[in-house]
Amino acid sequence: MSSVRSMALSGFIALVLAVSVIAAVTFSGASGQLGSAFFTTTNGTTQTNTSSGQTRSNSGNVQSTTTSSLGGAGILSVLITDPPHVPAGVTKVYVSYRDLAAHTAQAQSSMGWVTLKSTGQVELLGTLNVTQTLSSASLPNGNYDALRFNVSSALVTFNGKNYTAFVQSALITATIEGGTHVSNSKATAAVVDIQPTVINIGSLSTPEFVIRAVARAFSVPSGEVNEQMKQDGYRMSLLGKQWWSDDEAKFSTTLQIMSASLTANAVTLTAKNSGSENAALRMIIISPLASPQSGDGGDDIPNQFFGSAILRVLSNQSMVPLLMHAMTPYVRSGDNSPYNIGDLFGGGYNLTSGSSVTLSYTGSIYLVVNSNNPNQTIVSGTQYRITLLADEAVASIVITAG
Numbered sequence: 001m002s003s004v005r006s007m008a009l010s011g012f013i014a015l016v017l018a019v020s021v022i023a024a025v026t027f028s029g030a031s032g033q034l035g036s037a038f039f040t041t042t043n044g045t046t047q048t049n050t051s052s053g054q055t056r057s058n059s060g061n062v063q064s065t066t067t068s069s070l071g072g073a074g075i076l077s078v079l080i081t082d083p084p085h086v087p088a089g090v091t092k093v094y095v096s097y098r099d100l101a102a103h104t105a106q107a108q109s110s111m112g113w114v115t116l117k118s119t120g121q122v123e124l125l126g127t128l129n130v131t132q133t134l135s136s137a138s139l140p141n142g143n144y145d146a147l148r149f150n151v152s153s154a155l156v157t158f159n160g161k162n163y164t165a166f167v168q169s170a171l172i173t174a175t176i177e178g179g180t181h182v183s184n185s186k187a188t189a190a191v192v193d194i195q196p197t198v199i200n201i202g203s204l205s206t207p208e209f210v211i212r213a214v215a216r217a218f219s220v221p222s223g224e225v226n227e228q229m230k231q232d233g234y235r236m237s238l239l240g241k242q243w244w245s246d247d248e249a250k251f252s253t254t255l256q257i258m259s260a261s262l263t264a265n266a267v268t269l270t271a272k273n274s275g276s277e278n279a280a281l282r283m284i285i286i287s288p289l290a291s292p293q294s295g296d297g298g299d300d301i302p303n304q305f306f307g308s309a310i311l312r313v314l315s316n317q318s319m320v321p322l323l324m325h326a327m328t329p330y331v332r333s334g335d336n337s338p339y340n341i342g343d344l345f346g347g348g349y350n351l352t353s354g355s356s357v358t359l360s361y362t363g364s365i366y367l368v369v370n371s372n373n374p375n376q377t378i379v380s381g382t383q384y385r386i387t388l389l390a391d392e393a394v395a396s397i398v399i400t401a402g
Contacts, residue, residue: 073138074182076102077189077229078116078147079131079220081238082124085197085394087303092157093124093165093198093211097149097172100135105143105179113148114139120232124196129238131191136230139182147192147217148173156198156209165198165209168345172215177251180219189220189229191244195392201344203306212345214391218247253279255395258356260386262286262401264378265364267311267319271388271395272356280391281313281349281357283322286365289383289398300396301387309365309378313349319361351390 078100084093098119104112117135126132149172154165174192182188194215202208220229221243228234238244254275261268267286273279286309287302302308311319322344351357367376378384378401387396 072184073140074184075136075187075230076116076139076144076180076182077136077187077225078102078134079189079191079229079236080122080127080134080194081129081131081191082127082194082196084125084128085195085301086125087198087200087301089159089303090156090198091125091160092155093196094121094155094157095124095151095196095211096121096153098152100149101147102139102144103146103148105145119152124194127235131236131238133229133232133234134192135232141183143179143181144176144190145179146173146175147190151211151213154209154211156211158200158207158209159204163207163209165211168210168212172213174215174217176217176219177247178219186222187225187227187230188222189225190217191220192217197301197389197391197394199301199305199389200303201305203304207304210344212391216251218244218251249276251277253277253390253392255279255351255388255390255393257386257388257395257397260397260399262365262378262384262386262399264380264401266360266362267365267386268358268360269386269388270356270358271351273351273353275393276353277392278353279351279393281351281359281388282345282347282391283313283389284311284319284359285309285385285387285389286311286367286378287385287387288367289385300385301389301394302385305368307367309367310344311361312344312347313359314347315349317349317357317359319359321361321363321365345391348391 086093096119099115100117100120101113101115103109104114106112116137116139120134122132122134151167151170151172154167156163156165172194174194176190180188180190192215194213196211196213199210199212200207201210224241224243229236252275253273256272256274258270258272260270267284269284271281285302285305287307310322312322313319349357349359365378367378380401383398383400385396385398387394
């Protein structure tokens with residue numbers, strides 16, 4: 001009997017050990033997939049789905065998709081830099097944005113956007129010749145051809161005071177020149193080169209700022225990407241970076257005013273685009289100088305529109321005045337602005353790379369000073385600054401009226 005009990009006990013122990021081994025192997029195989037499969041449902045219970053990688057609630061509806069830890073995703077850092085055009089007296093331009101996203105190259109333009117960051121803020125004048133990291137995020141491996149964000153609000157510091165600015169074209173989309181490839185084998189970075197123009201359509205005492213911006217983006221060479229770029233707010237100087245100089249040379253708009261003439265009843269201006277990209281010419285601003293000077297006035301933007309004549313550039317190379325009389329101003333819906341923002345930036349003439357154009361207007365030219373003196377005219381022998389404003393560039397010249 002004792003030998004029979006011994007044999008039975010030995011068989012039972014063997015069976016227990018065999019079940020334990022099978023269970024251990026099964027558990028080991030499942031645990032190798034937990035990194036890509038576990039999730040928490042809305043009621044806090046944890047479930048797994050190792051076959052599809054999808055997360056589901058208890059009702060079975062898909063909540064989100066988790067990328068496998070074995071591969072399929074890489075890091076993209078988005079940086080911003082800014083060559084601004086601002087009037088004298090503007091020292092800060094704060095922009096709050098939302099929905100920073102990257103676009104999958106294979107998708108349609110209205111689809112394939114992957115959000116990188118929901119909200120953020122950046123001070124644009126502080127990014128001149130410097131990049132600042134806006135966000136770093138994990139994206140599925142693949143090619144991306146554009147970045148975009150919505151400017152939700154803007155603040156301009158002018159003569160030490162802050163003013164809310166109106167943003168024309170709040171959705172900023174920047175095409176990545178040549179695209180960028182995100183891979184789990186190495187980190188990737190792209191620079192958004194935003195080119196805002198700030199103008200004061202009001203006066204010095206009651207300024208009203210409008211910001212108009214266009215942007216393009218460039219992929220950062222892999223050898224220039226570092227771990228610090230993944231940190232939001234990280235700043236890197238672009239001075240001396242050959243890859244950046246090369247990109248600017250390939251994709252730049254450079255306006256030059258070759259000649260100009262001005263009388264009380266006519267203005268003519270010849271401009272050349274010596275850059276590699278087209279320029280959308282929008283308006284010219286004629287402003288009297290506070291003190292006489294000579295030579296080229298550079299690319300300064302007048303610090304106010306009042307006291308100036310504003311003419312919109314049309315597609316047929318002609319120009320029309322935007323404000324004929326301050327007592328009957330154009331208005332923007334909901335306020336008392338003397339200009340219609342759509343009129344300011346509407347129309348335009350496309351000046352292609354390497355070409356020139358002559359813009360002209362014949363008719364009375366009025367400098368709007370205030371409602372009591374709306375019809376001040378151009379005075380012969382007086383110096384004026386003529387500023388040509390494009391989406392991508394600004395140029396100006398100082399001449400003496402004939």
